[in-house]
Amino acid sequence: MKPRLEDLGPCFQGVIPALIATCGGDGEPNVTYLSQVYLVDSRHVALSFQFFNKTKRNVDENPFATVILLNPLTLESWRLQLRYVHSEKEGPLFDTMATRIQVIASHTGMAGVFKLLSADVYEVLSLELMEGFLDPPDPVLDAEPPKVPAGPLTELRGLQTISERIARARNLDEVLNGTLTALDELFSFSNTMVLVPDESQRRLVTIASRGYGATGIGAEVAFGDGIIGMVAERRRMIRVAGFGTELRYGRAIRSRVVECGEQARLTSEIPLPGLADAQAQLALPMLAGEDLVGVLAVESRDPLCFDEWDEAFLQIVANQIAMGIERMQANDEEPELDVAGATPPPPVAPARAVRRFVFYENDDCVFVDGEYLVRNVPGKILWKLLKQLRAGGPCEFTNRELRLDPWLGLPPIKDNLESRLILLRKRLAEKCPDVRLVPVRRGRFALEIDCDIELVERASG
Amino acid sequence: MISPELAEFLESGVSTLVGTRDASLRPDGMRAIGFRVERDGSQATVFLPAGTLGSNLANLRDNGRIAVCFSRPIDHRSMQLKGRVLAITEANEADRAQVDRFRAAYAQHLAFVGIPVRVTERMAHWPCWAVRFEVESIFVQTPGPGAGQPLARAASDGAR
16 A cells, blocks of 8 residues: 555654755755755655755755664654745744744743744645665564553543533532543553633743642643743643753753752742653643633643644643533522531640741732742632631631632722642642641632741731 | 765664655655765765665766765754765675664664654665765755755855
């Protein structure tokens, strides 16, 4: 059967550099590496043009090129004979290729320096498997353990489970944790996180993660920064694989800072959760109508972990989470009939410790015992609750009263209050377990305190 | 042409590609599996596996133009030689020892960037052809400033 370009899937992931041979008008051949070849359609591929070089010059003089692609899974080698057709400087193909390059550039501090000048489209004149490239497998050395077949039914059942968890969730925490747990247990997406926009709509904040321990909740990313920030800005999925040493190097340094217990030095910068040795990352926008509800991010140490299947599958999951978040948002206040009298404060347990909270007015930032805790709306909510409690007020609160407090400055619609409360609850659990935010029922929660508290307000840090 | 320092790099088992073209200037290319600097550095021999030749051997016989690109996987240090073919022969048993050493070193280079040694070992390497050529020019091809410049110019720029 004649091979088809579309069947070369993993060859287009850029894991093993390809070879490109060209020839100038003077008859001088040139050969070099290509970091990635993009599949355009069944008869065309595209190459990125970032720097003016010999390959580009040769193709301008003589449009023919030969590319050899290697399948990183099977090591099958393919020879493609190409003819240059045209360059694209805008449009969907250009955007897709430019995004990948921008992502790597912004991760390596080279944003603006390293960018796509054009997407060069080539017609594929012939496609041939290089039969003799590999020796036959050795029955012993190359034996592979048998794989458990994962049929479409298994996958569909898994998706059904996730969909049901989201549909049945009673609160936002159940939506997020239920989904991330199922993705891990049923599909082995073991390193995942969900980020939601903050009130400025220019930053994302991490409100759920799996596979990174307790750290990382509250970590922020500006729109446009890195893979996740770019997804938020462009509202398009981004998948990158095989990103080189540079990215791993930066992440390794950051991990060392954390390991050395110097996290406090990073003050209010909570590092984004991430694998120091990630080889592939996939981030997807969660959209509801025109609104960006959040970003779902997945990463792996296996450079070939994600393919088109994962993109399609995880986009369905991301859409489901988006709808789940929207549903919680529309319906996060307690029903009118259910307004029972506020429960009396529980008997005060003997105080065991004093926790000192400091609120900085200039950036709405709360520190506990000298360590950064939380800021912005969640910080102000905590401050309001602590002050109210110390003044002898009830220890239960409703979403409604928070919405009605002008000091908190929640927007009139789509205020993401539930996700702010989840963030606050998780940050407290990590940094100050003596103070707990406990859901009572829909739209109502309690602040439980097992310590004495000291509250200090400062104009600025 | 090829300094002893450069020879050490080129023979160290770094990834090696060969580029050729036919009479109508259609290009072709392939991976090589060994390299040896000859004489005082003015000539060299590159080894091409017989199993993956494509049109390359025929091209070299037709017009003798050859490009050889070297790149170290871990840091992308890259060089390109251009030259004119002097002789094409079947590689002999003495060459084979050299090809085997190159292959072992190549597998180590690729192992640094995550490709298992066993995988590299399965790439076809024998029998092969020995292509001896005269080195006419050398270009620096490491990505970044100086890429594509002739070696001498890039070196003097670097010293400035």
